[in-house]
Amino acid sequence: MEVVDAWERYAQGRTPRRDANASGAKTWLNWTQYADHGPDESILGELQDRTVLELGCGTGCNLAHLSTLGAECIGVDIAPSQREKAVARWGHLPGLTFHTAEVTDHLCRTDGPLDVVLSVFGPVWFADPEQLLPLIRKRLSPGGVLAFSHKPPSAGSEPVGTLREARAVTRWDYTPEEWSALLTSSGYSNSKAEIIPPPKGQEVGTLLVRAYT
Structure with missing residues (x-):
């Protein structure tokens, strides 16, 4: 499948996450494209x-941190090698499972309530939001939260739906206002979309969105 192949190529080019962050923590959650920058899991x-379900969990580093805080965690990624890496690094943690699947298929083929769904530069950016x-x-579940992040659209961005990554991957570049409207029309309430400023010396911030049931 072309999309799977594209994400496998992407996964192979990724550098493994370091063993500790700047504060010395062994596990942590990072919403932005910059190390040790931005809000945490709070x-x-x-x-x-x-x-907790993470869509596009990659090698499981963000999700592993949430499992150490007592959450029952499920990770889904379309690239088979990502699951292998996640299990190898984090398989010893309790309450943490990883699956290889396309996210809409996973959501349709599984059941049970979820309290938190998150996506960090993941499928909420690369799947048709409608x-x-x-x-x-x-x-x-009632009171549940969806939270996701990705780069904000910039002047000259290619149109929504433009194919990239070997013409296999589609990216939806929406503004905070557009995401809020989409979430409201999909039945969410109290959505909040903001752009986190970049660290000093960088120019591109991070769009962070939260919405509730």
Whole structure:
């Protein structure tokens, strides 16, 4: 499948996450494209005993951190090699499972309520939101939260739906206002979309979105 091949090529070119962050922590969550920058998991609310699904979990580093905080964590990624890496590094942690699947297929073929769904530069950026957002909303429990991040659109960005990555991967570049409108039309409430300023010396911030059931 062309899309899977494209993400496998991307995964092979990624540098493994370092063993500790700047503060010496062995696990941590990072929403932005910059190391040790931006908010942490506190924006998700209480995590103890909550069921968390990460879409596009990659090698599982962000999700592994949430499992150490008492969450029951499920990771899904389309690239088979990512699951292998995730299990090799984090398979010893309790309450943490990884799956290889396309995210809309996974949401349709599984059941059970979810308390938190997150995506860090993942499928919420690369899947048709008019299909994906309602699927997530259907699975979220009352009071549940969807949170995701990606680069904000910039002047000269290619149109929404432009194919890239060997003409296999589509990216939806929406502004904070456009995401808020899409979330409202999909049944979410109290959405908040903001752009996190970049660290000193960088020019591109990070778009961070949260919405609730």
